Amino acid sequence: MTPTILIFVRRVGISCIVLLGVSMLIFAIARVIPGDPARIALGPSATAEQVAKLRAELRLDEPIAVQYGHFLSELAQGDLGISLYTNRPVVVDIAQFLPATLELIFVAGAMMIVIGLPLGIASARWRGTWIDNAIRMIALLGVSAPSFVWAVILMLLFAYFLPLFPIAGRISDTFAIEQVTGFLFLDTLIAGNLAAFGNAAWHVILPAFALALSGIGQTARLTRANMVETYDKPYVEMARSYGVPDRRIANRYAFKPSLIPSLTIIGLDFAAMLGNAFLVEAVFAWPGLSRYGVSVILRKDLDAIVGTVLIISATFLIMNLIVDVLVTIINPRIRYSRTAS
Amino acid sequence: MTVPTLDIRDLRLGFKTYEAYIEVLHGISLSIAPGERVALVGESGSGKSVTARIVLGLLQLLRSARISGSVVFEGRDLDRLSARERRRLRGTRMTMVFQDPTSSLNPVYRIGTQFHEVLKRADPAMNERAARERAAQMLLEVSIDDPDRVFESYPFQLSGGMNQRVMIAMALANEPALLIADEPGTALDVTVQAQTLKLMRELVEHHHTSVLFISHNLGVVREFADRVYVIYKGRIVEQGPCASVFERPGHAYTRALMAAVPRITGGGLPDIGDEPRDFSQPLVVHESRGGHA
Ligand SMILES: Nc1ncnc2c1ncn2[C@@H]1O[C@H](COP(=O)(O)OP(=O)(O)OP(=O)(O)O)[C@@H](O)[C@H]1O
Ligand SMILES: [Mg+2]
Numbered sequence: 001m002t003p004t005i006l007i008f009v010r011r012v013g014i015s016c017i018v019l020l021g022v023s024m025l026i027f028a029i030a031r032v033i034p035g036d037p038a039r040i041a042l043g044p045s046a047t048a049e050q051v052a053k054l055r056a057e058l059r060l061d062e063p064i065a066v067q068y069g070h071f072l073s074e075l076a077q078g079d080l081g082i083s084l085y086t087n088r089p090v091v092v093d094i095a096q097f098l099p100a101t102l103e104l105i106f107v108a109g110a111m112m113i114v115i116g117l118p119l120g121i122a123s124a125r126w127r128g129t130w131i132d133n134a135i136r137m138i139a140l141l142g143v144s145a146p147s148f149v150w151a152v153i154l155m156l157l158f159a160y161f162l163p164l165f166p167i168a169g170r171i172s173d174t175f176a177i178e179q180v181t182g183f184l185f186l187d188t189l190i191a192g193n194l195a196a197f198g199n200a201a202w203h204v205i206l207p208a209f210a211l212a213l214s215g216i217g218q219t220a221r222l223t224r225a226n227m228v229e230t231y232d233k234p235y236v237e238m239a240r241s242y243g244v245p246d247r248r249i250a251n252r253y254a255f256k257p258s259l260i261p262s263l264t265i266i267g268l269d270f271a272a273m274l275g276n277a278f279l280v281e282a283v284f285a286w287p288g289l290s291r292y293g294v295s296v297i298l299r300k301d302l303d304a305i306v307g308t309v310l311i312i313s314a315t316f317l318i319m320n321l322i323v324d325v326l327v328t329i330i331n332p333r334i335r336y337s338r339t340a341s
Numbered sequence: 342m343t344v345p346t347l348d349i350r351d352l353r354l355g356f357k358t359y360e361a362y363i364e365v366l367h368g369i370s371l372s373i374a375p376g377e378r379v380a381l382v383g384e385s386g387s388g389k390s391v392t393a394r395i396v397l398g399l400l401q402l403l404r405s406a407r408i409s410g411s412v413v414f415e416g417r418d419l420d421r422l423s424a425r426e427r428r429r430l431r432g433t434r435m436t437m438v439f440q441d442p443t444s445s446l447n448p449v450y451r452i453g454t455q456f457h458e459v460l461k462r463a464d465p466a467m468n469e470r471a472a473r474e475r476a477a478q479m480l481l482e483v484s485i486d487d488p489d490r491v492f493e494s495y496p497f498q499l500s501g502g503m504n505q506r507v508m509i510a511m512a513l514a515n516e517p518a519l520l521i522a523d524e525p526g527t528a529l530d531v532t533v534q535a536q537t538l539k540l541m542r543e544l545v546e547h548h549h550t551s552v553l554f555i556s557h558n559l560g561v562v563r564e565f566a567d568r569v570y571v572i573y574k575g576r577i578v579e580q581g582p583c584a585s586v587f588e589r590p591g592h593a594y595t596r597a598l599m600a601a602v603p604r605i606t607g608g609g610l611p612d613i614g615d616e617p618r619d620f621s622q623p624l625v626v627h628e629s630r631g632g633h634a
Contacts, residue, residue, distance in 0.1 A: 234445040241397050242511075243431030243462055256449045332449060332495045 003335055004328050011324050015317040019310065023075075026309045027068055030302050031060075037300045041084035058302070071306070080310070081303025085296055090307035093292060098311060099182030100170055101277055101288035107208035108277075109270045112215035116266075117259075119216070120223025124258075125250040127228055135220060142217025148279035151210035155283060158206060165206045168285035172199050207284040211276055215269040222265055226258035233257075260331045267323030271316045344416045346518050346551035347373040347396065352410035354391055354400070354575075365391055366575045368410065373519070378545065378552040380566035380583070382559060382598065388575045389555045393521045396553065397435065398427030415518055432462035435519040436512040438541070441528035442504035446496035452507055453492035456514070463515040479510040483540055502533040509541050513548055520545060523555045538565060559598050563587055571595050 038054040039046070059067050074081065080090035123135040145153075159167040170184055171177070175196040177187050188197035230236060231254055239253045278290035289308060296304035328334045354366040366388045373379045381389050394400040396412060398419060412419045415434065419427060439445040447455060457472040467475075473492060480488035483506040496504055505526050512520055525541070526534040542565055545552050556562050562569055562583065569586050571579040571594065579592040590596045 234439055234441060235447045238437070238439060238445045239447070239458075240399060241431055241437040242459055243428045243433065244458065245428070253447055253450075257447065260449070330449065332451075333497060336495070336498065 004325065007328050007334070008321070008325055011321050015321060018317060019313060022313045023071075023306065023310055024068065026306050027071060028064065030300075030305045031064060031067075033300060035300045037084065037302050040300050080307035083296065083301050083304040085299050085301045085304060090304050093304065094289070094307060094311050095182060096179075097287065097289040097292045098315075100184075100286060101274075101281065101290070102315070103170075103183055103185060104204060104208055104211065104277055104281070104286060104288060105270075105273045107204050108212035108215070108273055111208060111212040112219055112266070112269065115212070116216040116219025117223055119220035120262075121227065121250055121255055123220060123224040124227035124231065124254070125246065127224070127231075132224075136224070139217040139220040139224075142213040142215075143221070144217075145214070146279075147211050147214055147273075147276040148283055150213045151207060151280045151283040154206050154210045166203050170200060170203050170287060171196065172203075175199060207280050207286055210283075211273055211280045214276075215266075215273065218269055219262070219266055222262045223255075223258060226261050227254050230254045230258045256330065260327060263323060263327050263330065267320060267326075270323070271319045274312055274316055343375060345372045345413075346375050346377070346415060347371070347553065348411075348413040349392070349396070350411045350413075352392070352395065352412060353408070354388070354395065355407040357405050357407060362407070364575065369572070369575070369577055371570055371577065371580075373551045373553060375518070375551055376546075376549040377568065378542070378554060378566045380554040380556060380562040380569045381572055382556055382562055382569055383572035384557055384598070387572045389557075389572060390523055392572075393437070393523050393553065393555060396519075396521060397431055397437065398422075398424070401427065432459060433515050434517050435521065436515065436517045438505075438508050438512050438520065438522040438525045440524045440526070441501075442508045442526065443496055443499075443501050443528075445508060446504055448496055450495075451492070452494055452496065452499070456492070456507075456511060459511045460514055475514060476510070479514045480507070482513075482544060483507075483510045485510075501529045502537060505529060505533070505537045506540065509537065509544065513544055513550065516548060517550060519551045519553065521553045521555070524557070525554075527558075534561075535564075541565075557598075559587070571598065 036051070036055075038051045038058060038060065042050055042054060055061055059070060071081070078091065080094070082088070083090050083093055086093055119135050119139065123132045123139075126132050155167060159165045166172070175188075175193065177184065177191055177193065177196055180187050180190050184200040185197065188194075188200055227250075236249060236254055239249050244253065277288065278293065280286070281288045281290040289312070292304075293308045293312075295301075296308060349369060349371040352366055352369040352371075353364065355362050355364040369388070369392060371379070371381070371392075381392065383389055391400060395408060396414070396419075400406045401408060401419075402424065414430065422430075446452070453473065453476065456476040457467070457469060460467050460472045460475055476492060477488035480491060485491055485503070485506055491499065491503065491507065499507070522541070526537050529537070538561065544550075552566075554562065554566050566583050569580065569583050570577050571586070571592065573592075573594045579586060579590070579595050586595065587599070590599055
């Protein structure tokens with residue numbers, strides 16, 4: 001397993017460097033956008049002295065490199081500064097809003113894998129039949145519209161016209177759940193409140209499905225394409241001529257080699273959900289990071305902007321890291337070669 | 342008289358495409374006695390692999406394939422068996438060795454896992470440990486002295502020759518009645534190919550396994566088989582014990598094939614344009630059985 005660990009360590013290192021680059025970039029960009037953050041925060045009635053005082057507190061008059069140095073030394077202590085909008089530490093704000101977004105993305109990602117992969121496998125196994133045609137239609141439908149369009153359509157169909165699902169929010173107001181982790185799925189369980197858990201799950205289904213649809217479509221299409229190619233390989237012929245049942249060939253012998261090229265793309269889809277989640281959250285009034293992100297950008301809330309972007313980049317990188325590790329675990333060629341890239 | 346391991350009578354095969362119906366086999370008859378090694382020789386596209394695929398019951402699954410005639414395996418008419426029963430025979434009573442061993446093994450599973458799968462075909466309840474023991478025994482038979490390492494390896498970690506030995510060991514592990522070898526090891530180095538063929542010959546002799554040996558190389562066939570069928574454009578044009586066919590090839594096509602043997606560097610068949618009619622005159626004429634047009 002040593003090469004796997006080696007790859008892991010290297011990827012972590014690269015991710016840290018990328019994060020550092022992102023932080024510099026967003027730090028500079030946030031300060032270049034026109035508008036004085038202190039003036040916006042204090043409002044039009046504040047005096048010039050008050051504005052100057054806040055600017056000094058925010059160190060806005062110092063050179064940008066010095067500001068960045070301060071930012072880094074605070075970051076090392078886990079401090080992302082204070083939000084001028086909520087008047088709370090940015091870390092606290094993020095801890096409040098990020099779990100809702102992550103919960104949405106994880107459920108959507110799980111849907112993508114649990115629905116997309118089997119659809120792709122079935123499509124390849126019964127290629128050329130009506131099953132294949134039906135699945136390909138569905139998959140094409142999924143990728144043909146962006147997730148916020150699906151969000152609106154699904155909401156109209158299954159929450160408004162056919163009220164099967166709640167129309168908005170994370171959980172019904174009737175439940176008061178103490179916030180421990182911020183993840184409702186965990187917090188409801190910690191509270192031992194199964195009804196609340198069910199209620200939270202019921203709320204997440206529609207927005208998560210809207211977010212997952214294009215990923216499901218893409219996963220199914222990709223898996224099908226790779227598997228159809230694998231079906232022509234001699235080792236599948238070999239499995240056939242040894243009488244291995246069709247189902248076993250599909251689910252094991254043709255699927256696993258095909259998963260390797262699919263996995264990287266699936267990982268990217270997963271990460272792309274982070275961006276798409278913003279719009280889906282807006283449609284379903286999901287109390288995630290999107291609303292916070294948009295308002296801090298409009299208010300030029302410097303620390304909050306940098307903090308939010310950094311956290312999103314970090315989440316993105318962590319997801320990529322997980323995918324990379326999964327690929328090395330599945331692909332023996334990478335695991336056993338010393339020159340692994 | 343003993344029941345032949347394989348008895349093919351007047352086998353015809355055609356493919357129905359959108360535009361036309363193409364007949365590929367025009368009534369082939371072929372028989373293999375228990376423990377006999379029979380070669381099917383012919384040029385590319387003559388219909389060797391499709392014959393093997395029909396015996397394995399694989400082509401029957403293809404919608405476009407039209408098959409007639411009879412294939413009797415150990416006294417059982419394959420036509421009378423369901424697809425499921427034909428599948429049961431594969432990997433247990435009949436097995437296969439392929440052209441390119443390395444690409445015939447699944448790249449993402451260890452040899453051990455794949456060997457286990459093969460053994461489970463004959464004994465579904467076989468556990469990992471018993472499989473390991475049996476596989477080690479078979480790997481020793483194909484002169485692999487460190488079965489444990491091979492067991493833990495992935496195909497890409499082994500040489501082509503090693504993989505070919507593994508394939509042979511897998512093919513014989515369930516003591517099949519018939520081994521089909523479709524141009525075995527032609528993807529390998531010539532010397533490695535010769536070595537593994539010799540090994541395979543010794544093993545099938547030892548296990549008394551019947552072999553359908555498919556090749557386009559008469560030189561290899563001479564080394565391996567007892568009897569030979571020469572197939573040309575979907576017809577058997579000549580058959581007989583290896584020695585006599587090689588000594589007195591009756592058909593122009595056989596002579597052409599033989600002339601092609603020493604030309605290792607390729608170039609295929611030499612030109613033999615003088616008597617084209619010879620080629621459409623089979624030496625072996627099968628009595629037509631009723632029912633087939
Ligand atoms: N699925 C199929 N559909 C249509 N035609 C096919 C199909 N499979 C095989 N054929 C045709 O059947 C003929 C015989 O093919 P086969 O694979 O048996 O040749 P072969 O003797 O094994 O040749 P080679 O030495 O190249 O392997 C070829 O002309 C081929 O094009
Ligand atoms: Mg062939």
